[in-house]
Amino acid sequence: MMETGDVLICKRNSFFSKMIRLVTKSNWSHTAIIVEFFGQIYVADMQKKGIELNPIDEWKSKWNYEFICFRNVDVEYFNKNKIGEKIVSVVGSKTKYDFVTFIFRIPYKLVTKKYKFKGDEIETKRMICSQFTGWIHNMNEWWKMTPISQLEYLEKSNKYIKID
Numbered sequence: 001m002m003e004t005g006d007v008l009i010c011k012r013n014s015f016f017s018k019m020i021r022l023v024t025k026s027n028w029s030h031t032a033i034i035v036e037f038f039g040q041i042y043v044a045d046m047q048k049k050g051i052e053l054n055p056i057d058e059w060k061s062k063w064n065y066e067f068i069c070f071r072n073v074d075v076e077y078f079n080k081n082k083i084g085e086k087i088v089s090v091v092g093s094k095t096k097y098d099f100v101t102f103i104f105r106i107p108y109k110l111v112t113k114k115y116k117f118k119g120d121e122i123e124t125k126r127m128i129c130s131q132f133t134g135w136i137h138n139m140n141e142w143w144k145m146t147p148i149s150q151l152e153y154l155e156k157s158n159k160y161i162k163i164d
Contacts, residue, residue: 026148
């Protein structure tokens with residue numbers, strides 16, 4: 001059973017997903033996060049219109065992603081209520097998908113290995129999916145994350161475990 005804060009690393013067979021995987025040299029193209037309300041499981045993720053919140057069955061049907069799931073097991077740090085509040089605080093907000101980062105900053109970073117942080121207030125106005133899930137979890141350098149770098153972060157961290 002999925003729980004609030006679980007991170008989903010995703011892929012699907014769309015043209016856009018295949019292009020992301022090609023450019024990032026990865027098997028993965030998207031990230032999302034789970035939030036539970038009143039016993040119902042929802043998926044929050046960054047789509048082209050901004051941060052969406054959908055019941056998991058609708059999300060699966062709409063996007064047809066394959067995914068793997070990671071859970072934060074750091075009992076001292078992790079607070080599901082705060083994670084849930086943080087997710088809800090940005091759903092339907094002015095936080096939009098960052099096409100500039102996707103088209104220019106991520107390829108530049110991949111080529112040069114450089115990325116300039118512009119400040120939390122600026123970076124959270126526009127994000128890509130992996131920046132959103134990294135920001136929700138306060139992951140180190142979340143503003144640099146791509147789906148593959150987030151997967152590597154989750155796999156190396158002793159704070160996260162893969163859930164089957």
